[in-house]
Amino acid sequence: MSQLAFYxxxxxxxxxxACQVACKDNNRLPLGINWRRVVEVSGGGWVQAGAAWxxxxxxxxxxxxxNHCVRPICMEVCPAKAIHKRPDGIVLIEAKKCLGCRYCAWxxxxxxxxxxxxxxxxxxxxxxxxxxxxxxxxxxxxACPLRAxxxxxxxxxxxxxxxxxxxxxxxxxxxxEPALLLxxxxxxxxxxxx
Amino acid sequence: MKERSLVVFTLLVQLAIGAFWMxxxxxxxxxxxxxxxxxxxxxxxxxxxxxxxxxxxxxxxxLHLGTxxxxxxxxxxxxxxxxxxEIIFSLLFTVLEAAFAWLHWQQTEQGWLxxxxxxxxxxxxxxxxxxxxxxxMLRTVSSWNTWxxxxxxxxxxxxxxxxxxxxxxAANPEALxxxxxxxxxxxxxxxxxxxxxxxxxxxxxxxxxxxxLLIMQMSLLAFALSICSMLLYQSALFEFSGQSAALNWLVMxxxxxxxxxEAMGRWLFYLSFERVGI
Numbered sequence: 365m366s367q368l369a370f371y372x373x374x375x376x377x378x379x380x381x382a383c384q385v386a387c388k389d390n391n392r393l394p395l396g397i398n399w400r401r402v403v404e405v406s407g408g409g410w411v412q413a414g415a416a417w418x419x420x421x422x423x424x425x426x427x428x429x430x431n432h433c434v435r436p437i438c439m440e441v442c443p444a445k446a447i448h449k450r451p452d453g454i455v456l457i458e459a460k461k462c463l464g465c466r467y468c469a470w471x472x473x474x475x476x477x478x479x480x481x482x483x484x485x486x487x488x489x490x491x492x493x494x495x496x497x498x499x500x501x502x503x504x505x506x507a508c509p510l511r512a513x514x515x516x517x518x519x520x521x522x523x524x525x526x527x528x529x530x531x532x533x534x535x536x537x538x539x540x541e542p543a544l545l546l547x548x549x550x551x552x553x554x555x556x557x558x
Numbered sequence: 559m560k561e562r563s564l565v566v567f568t569l570l571v572q573l574a575i576g577a578f579w580m581x582x583x584x585x586x587x588x589x590x591x592x593x594x595x596x597x598x599x600x601x602x603x604x605x606x607x608x609x610x611x612x613x614x615x616x617x618x619x620x621l622h623l624g625t626x627x628x629x630x631x632x633x634x635x636x637x638x639x640x641x642x643x644e645i646i647f648s649l650l651f652t653v654l655e656a657a658f659a660w661l662h663w664q665q666t667e668q669g670w671l672x673x674x675x676x677x678x679x680x681x682x683x684x685x686x687x688x689x690x691x692x693x694x695m696l697r698t699v700s701s702w703n704t705w706x707x708x709x710x711x712x713x714x715x716x717x718x719x720x721x722x723x724x725x726x727x728a729a730n731p732e733a734l735x736x737x738x739x740x741x742x743x744x745x746x747x748x749x750x751x752x753x754x755x756x757x758x759x760x761x762x763x764x765x766x767x768x769x770x771l772l773i774m775q776m777s778l779l780a781f782a783l784s785i786c787s788m789l790l791y792q793s794a795l796f797e798f799s800g801q802s803a804a805l806n807w808l809v810m811x812x813x814x815x816x817x818x819x820e821a822m823g824r825w826l827f828y829l830s831f832e833r834v835g836i
Contacts, residue, residue, distance in 0.1 A: 443642040444631035473833060539697060
């Protein structure tokens with residue numbers, strides 16, 4: 365079975381949020397709903413080195429949307445069978461079946477399903493499926509000025525970038541097997557060292 | 559907040575299931591110690607009362623849905639969704655309980671059918687409670703995926719169920735006379751034990767909770783515990799003549815105190831939501 369996936373180069377991401385804005389614009393998302401979000405991870409402080417105090421402050425960004433998981437927990441828990449996985453691996457919500465119980469929002473460890481109060485339904489990233497079918501790229505991929513987001517077949521992306529690294533603050537991959545690959549920012553390892 | 563309706567829904571369902579189980583035990587006990595007709599008269603109002611409680615619970619559950627017209631779809635994913643299973647078993651419990659209560663009320667001769675319905679309803683209630691527990695024990699929600707979730711739900715079920723049965727008993731003291739002392743003593747004892755267990759769980763899950771709300775929960779718990787201790791003491795010393803009205807009020811107060819404490823506890827449970835990831 366085919367599986368489309370995103371690749372995010374967090375070592376290149378500047379946190380400009382162009383992907384977030386492009387997604388919001390392309391999908392005409394209302395206030396408060398962001399199918400793609402840029403999350404800042406920061407930490408550090410002052411560290412004593414002999415007689416000196418050195419700054420160890422760091423910050424990096426992760427662009428995060430629905431990861432169209434291989435084992436999508438949203439689809440598993442949805443009582444209405446309103447979420448399905450297409451043969452190409454894209455996970456979609458069928459609005460007409462959704463009852464707006466928000467159980468998928470509780471379950472998803474990536475915060476992907478978001479509730480649209482006006483519609484009374486859940487919404488989430490659809491991989492810009494309409495554009496894909498017209499041979500175009502997803503809005504977030506096109507918008508990134510640093511070319512930090514790619515998409516493609518999971519196996520092909522893995523061949524190019526390696527398997528998904530476990531990286532803070534992402535949850536354990538085994539929970540849902542996200543179709544996501546990341547190049548960790550150099551400072552991501554510093555969190556694990558602490 | 560959508561959790562308000564979930565607090566009401568989960569508590570009412572647990573109350574109804576617990577009450578059905580406890581009333582079943584009481585009915586058997588009363589049949590052995592008095593006769594079948596007394597047992598029937600004693601439990602019929604409470605068995606019938608479970609029906610509107612379940613109906614209210616199911617109606618309240620609609621309030622947290624964004625599209626209530628699609629509510630019927632909540633039951634279609636039995637294969638993998640614990641929420642679907644919870645709804646199906648809750649509906650099944652309601653139907654079986656209503657059928658049993660009606661036959662029990664009508665004094666039908668088909669005792670085997672009543673027994674079969676009662677056992678099926680008790681089982682459906684158990685499965686609804688199990689599904690409700692599994693629904694919250696999501697592998698991605700670290701704060702709920704612990705032994706404390708089933709423990710809290712079982713405590714609510716038995717506590718509210720036994721006190722509801724107690725209210726039913728004390729409302730009709732003439733039926734049992736001096737015999738009323740024994741079931742009420744057991745109910746008081748069970749309530750005190752369960753509230754003690756609730757205090758342990760509240761303490762163990764206190765980390766990260768809003769201090770004001772936690773203090774409120776502990777105060778309600780202490781109040782409920784003192785009322786239930788009074789109930790235990792009074793029912794142990796119970797003499798039928800002249801005391802039944804006071805005992806009736808005490809059981810009612812114990813029930814309301816426990817309900818308030820459980821509602822606060824459930825509210826804190828929803829506030830403790832903490833998921834892994836981002």
